[in-house]
Amino acid sequence: MRIRQPASPEPQGLEFTHGVDDLTALMRGRTTCVLSGAGLSTESGIPDYRGAGRQGPVRTPINYQQFVGDAAMRQRYWARSTVGWLNMDARQPNAGHRAVARLERAGLVAGVVTQNVDGLHQAAGSQMVVELHGSLAQAVCLRCGRPERRDSLQVRLEGLNPDLSQAEVKLLPDGDADLPDALVAGFRVPDCLYCGGMLKADVVFFGENVPRPRAARAFELVRGADVLLVLGSSLAVRSGYRFVVAAKEAGKSVAIVNQGPTRGDADADVRVEGRLGEVLTQLARELTG
Numbered sequence: 707m708r709i710r711q712p713a714s715p716e717p718q719g720l721e722f723t724h725g726v727d728d729l730t731a732l733m734r735g736r737t738t739c740v741l742s743g744a745g746l747s748t749e750s751g752i753p754d755y756r757g758a759g760r761q762g763p764v765r766t767p768i769n770y771q772q773f774v775g776d777a778a779m780r781q782r783y784w785a786r787s788t789v790g791w792l793n794m795d796a797r798q799p800n801a802g803h804r805a806v807a808r809l810e811r812a813g814l815v816a817g818v819v820t821q822n823v824d825g826l827h828q829a830a831g832s833q834m835v836v837e838l839h840g841s842l843a844q845a846v847c848l849r850c851g852r853p854e855r856r857d858s859l860q861v862r863l864e865g866l867n868p869d870l871s872q873a874e875v876k877l878l879p880d881g882d883a884d885l886p887d888a889l890v891a892g893f894r895v896p897d898c899l900y901c902g903g904m905l906k907a908d909v910v911f912f913g914e915n916v917p918r919p920r921a922a923r924a925f926e927l928v929r930g931a932d933v934l935l936v937l938g939s940s941l942a943v944r945s946g947y948r949f950v951v952a953a954k955e956a957g958k959s960v961a962i963v964n965q966g967p968t969r970g971d972a973d974a975d976v977r978v979e980g981r982l983g984e985v986l987t988q989l990a991r992e993l994t995g
Contacts, residue, residue, distance in 0.1 A: 746826075746938035773911060787842075788867065802985075806827065812994045845907055935962075
């Protein structure tokens, strides 16, 4: 399979007055909750939706009603996901993920609320992680509710669709990939191993809500910290920005590290523009010695 990896976007050079020293001073001696977005994983080779340098309209992912109500849309989703998962599963944590885990081990980060579905925080060693939008490492049956590990499902997907091994694809965010229509049209979708029901990636699609217990755990982490540190998120989606709003209403400090503008810039006590791997590595070094 030939995979065309998108080029990494170049920083836009936006001017902000804060640097790593300001961020270090804000966090020193205080507990921090991290809210991470897709921009933290771009240095691991995973494309994002709205990162600096991205051109053209923002791609609209499949929504829940399309997935459950349209067999052709469901077929398209799984065909593209079969190829896209190969890229996601091969990605490794980058310096930013490792720095967050180092801060957690030092007792400076109380937990991570991530909008990402790639599992890279856990792979880097972070222990207290709330995956707000779920994880691509698992699928779930919409009839019986039983889960299936994605590596097991991937074997079945590839076995039913051997022609995908010859596809040339463009990788997209969240384990998606751009496939020729001919490969999508002939794609065979497996059913649940237990009841024959419809399988869905165990992630929150557009049109779905984050499960209440999961959202409650995320808000609990934010409430228990002194600082909310936003990493690599444009905060364009309400499910992420609401944590900034909650932190500010509770009188907590908010810091943002990102490449490119975010919806929360006006709310930030400290706003650092820069590559996350570099900024977070320096931050962890300054705070942990």
